[in-house]
Amino acid sequence: MDSPINRYDKYIYSKDRIVLTQQELNLPGIRLFAMHNIHNTIFPLIPHYHENAFEFTFISKGSISFHMQESECEVSGGNIFISFPGEVHGTREIPISLNEQYRLQVDISDPKNLLFLNEETAKQLIQDLKSIKRHIISTDIKETRPLLDKAFELALSEGSHLLIAGYLIIFFQLMIAASKEDRYYLTHDIEAAVRFVDDHVTEELSLHTLAGICNLSVSQFKQKFKRIVGISPRNYINKKKINFSKMLLLKDIPVTEVAMQLNFNTSSYFSTVFKKYTTMTPSEYIQAELGDKETE
Structure with a gap:
């Protein structure tokens, strides 16, 4: 490196x-x-x-x-x-x-x-x-x-x-x-939603569920989440899923199985989302990571 x-x-x-x-x-x-x-x-x-x-x-x-x-x-x-x-x-x-x-x-x-x-x-x-x-x-x-x-x-x-x-x-x-101030980056309700996503990243995460955790309507939740976190809840969920998927891919788990574990509808949709957040397909990511390790 x-x-x-x-x-x-x-x-x-x-x-x-x-x-x-x-x-x-x-x-x-x-x-x-x-x-x-x-x-x-x-x-x-x-x-x-x-x-x-x-x-x-x-x-x-x-x-x-x-x-x-x-x-x-x-x-x-x-x-x-x-x-x-x-x-x-x-x-x-x-x-x-x-x-x-x-x-x-x-x-x-x-x-x-x-x-x-x-x-x-x-x-x-x-x-x-x-x-x-x-x-x-x-x-x-x-x-x-x-x-x-x-x-x-x-x-x-x-x-x-x-x-x-x-x-x-x-x-x-x-x-x-x-x-110098003790500022909380997240309100208690949004923090609870973020924690739920982090703890259940492999599950199918609906905005209705997250909004319910915050006692908000879906539209209110989406607006508040984006205002406080800076990105939409769906964007946050996808980023977390893609980051988690990297670990699974490097364990030699097939792309199709990784997509299923993370509750993506199809492996092709998973690959599309993966490339959106990483600029690479899952296969290209694996090849790049293994190549880097071989040269270390």
């Missing part, structure tokens, strides 16, 4: 991805400001790190799974994933599926050159960021998203650098404050 790389992104401007680098931004201490609207599953993010820089990934819609060494974080709407300077992270073999996100990289190597702040204030901001103990911060999306929307809009139009810096500083302060 290749060693993690110290990643520096390049400028990109496309329909679903805009990446502004330090050269385009000309904003002290901001190495990258990017917006992604991912409408189709794309290939996984290989393990990498950012020397002397924090990276903040704000998910405004959908979800994404990050890996750091032995741990995994599922980040959904309204949450921020933090990779600390020099920390290796990526999505391993999990492709990136439908989501909307902002990414920010903050270079902390020079406190004299950070968002137009004086050195003392910049050092305090850096210290506050370093003191965050968690990788996922839950924020009020109604407060945080407009700040990034306005800052990115200004960055695209080459607007006031001071105003962009102001929006970002407020965003960081809200994030730091949220990191």
Whole structure:
């Protein structure tokens, strides 16, 4: 397996991805400001790190799974994933599926050159960021998203650098404050539904059953689940089933039997769903995994 790389992104401007680098931004201490609207599953993010820089990934819609060494974080709407300077992270073999996100990289190597702040204030901001103990911060999306929307809009139009810096500083302060709070990512009813899915992943999971657990109608449940978790309940169920299926496939269980165990109607439908979430068919996944193990 290749060693993690110290990643520096390049400028990109496309329909679903805009990446502004330090050269385009000309904003002290901001190495990258990017917006992604991912409408189709794309290939996984290989393990990498950012020397002397924090990276903040704000998910405004959908979800994404990050890996750091032995741990995994599922980040959904309204949450921020933090990779600390020099920390290796990526999505391993999990492709990136439908989501909307902002990414920010903050270079902390020079406190004299950070968002137009004086050195003392910049050092305090850096210290506050370093003191965050968690990788996922839950924020009020109604407060945080407009700040990034306005800052990115200004960055695209080459607007006031001071105003962009102001929006970002407020965003960081809200994030730091949220990191000190004991926030529950899930309400009790939705948490119960999520736990039920996790514990019964091989069964046929109906939305009526899950809605009943939450004492909600199906339409109310679907709306609340997506608002809190960031993806639809059916999307969540499918992701869990596909992740579980990988373990079964690598045990040399036939694809048809795996599909039956996970309550897919047909093996062809299972293969279609599997490819949607992994960019590979079950057979291609098995071949890729066995090939990787042979080269280790």
